[in-house]
Amino acid sequence: xxxxxxxxxxxxxxxxxxxxxxxxxxxxxxxxxxRFQLRPENCxxxxxxxGKTLFQGSDADVYASPFMNNETLNEKTESVSSVTKGNSRxxxxxxxxSDEVGTGDYFGPVCVCAAIVTADDIALLExxxxxxxxxxxxxxxxKAAPQLMKQLIHSLLIVDNARYNRVHETANLNKIKAxxxxxxxxxxxxxxxxxxxxxxxQFEPEISYYRHLRSQPDVVRGIHFETKAExxxxxxxxxxxxxxxxxxxxxxxLEKQYGMHFAKGGGKQADQSGIEFISKYGEEKLGEVAKLxxxxxxxxxxxx
Ligand code: MG
Numbered sequence: 001x002x003x004x005x006x007x008x009x010x011x012x013x014x015x016x017x018x019x020x021x022x023x024x025x026x027x028x029x030x031x032x033x034x035r036f037q038l039r040p041e042n043c044x045x046x047x048x049x050x051g052k053t054l055f056q057g058s059d060a061d062v063y064a065s066p067f068m069n070n071e072t073l074n075e076k077t078e079s080v081s082s083v084t085k086g087n088s089r090x091x092x093x094x095x096x097x098s099d100e101v102g103t104g105d106y107f108g109p110v111c112v113c114a115a116i117v118t119a120d121d122i123a124l125l126e127x128x129x130x131x132x133x134x135x136x137x138x139x140x141x142x143k144a145a146p147q148l149m150k151q152l153i154h155s156l157l158i159v160d161n162a163r164y165n166r167v168h169e170t171a172n173l174n175k176i177k178a179x180x181x182x183x184x185x186x187x188x189x190x191x192x193x194x195x196x197x198x199x200x201x202q203f204e205p206e207i208s209y210y211r212h213l214r215s216q217p218d219v220v221r222g223i224h225f226e227t228k229a230e231x232x233x234x235x236x237x238x239x240x241x242x243x244x245x246x247x248x249x250x251x252x253x254l255e256k257q258y259g260m261h262f263a264k265g266g267g268k269q270a271d272q273s274g275i276e277f278i279s280k281y282g283e284e285k286l287g288e289v290a291k292l293x294x295x296x297x298x299x300x301x302x303x304x
Contacts, residue, residue, distance in 0.1 A: 097229065099201045101247045110177075138244075148238050178213055182216060266294055
């Protein structure tokens with residue numbers, strides 16, 4: 001997606017050190033007047049003693065974006081307009097955000113959603129009070145999410161337990177998350193052009209995220225990673241509400257199918273549901289409803 005073949009940024013010493021730490025495995029001999037030079041994929045990064053850092057190559061913006069402030073982003077993305085919210089914080093629009101739900105729940109799927117929010121959507125989001133799905137009760141989510149899904153361009157991935165357990169044999173949870181977020185953005189990009197400003201509610205450092213995607217043929221780059229992003233970026237908040245809605249709806253269906261209640265989360269109540277489940281359906285069926293690598297599985301099988 002990078003349009004520029006080079007970008008120059010003035011970084012603080014601290015930022016220069018962070019940049020070095022992130023890509024030091026690609027260090028090459030520094031030219032004159034440079035502190036260091038790094039050559040990761042599709043980019044040459046040269047940090048000069050003058051305080052300027054030059055990013056060159058087709059992915060220049062990908063590597064520079066974590067160090068670009070909102071003004072830089074604004075000037076880069078002509079289509080961007082900004083809206084001032086009640087709390088007088090500036091929001092860059094349009095924006096795409098993504099979040100996942102269900103990774104802490106023993107029972108049920110993992111749901112990942114990526115959603116686009118434009119200036120036209122802000123009024124609805126504010127009316128619905130969209131923010132982190134963990135801070136909104138399930139009843140509100142059930143009402144708000146269908147309206148969001150109707151209005152916002154989004155892509156939603158639901159990984160059922162059988163598939164999750166299969167994938168988990170070769171990939172850890174963060175790798176699964178990285179692959180799902182990437183796929184959600186790829187799918188979104190098939191529906192419409194992705195906004196230049198993209199945010200993931202950070203679950204691991206940026207460098208690990210891209211490392212997990214190394215073997216993937218298509219990787220969406222230029223993503224901004226931030227923790228607690230659901231509350232700061234409306235696109236992430238909306239994505240989290242849609243993902244939570246998908247999770248709740250899936251759990252409703254699962255409970256109907258098996259004629260029992262499945263406790264959410266990964267605590268003692270989930271153990272109780274598990275014990276009830278295997279007494280009714282047998283332990284060999286547990287992988288159809290639960291994430292088997294959770295410690296709950298051992299507790300449930302022991303309690304049998
Ligand atoms: Mg999250």
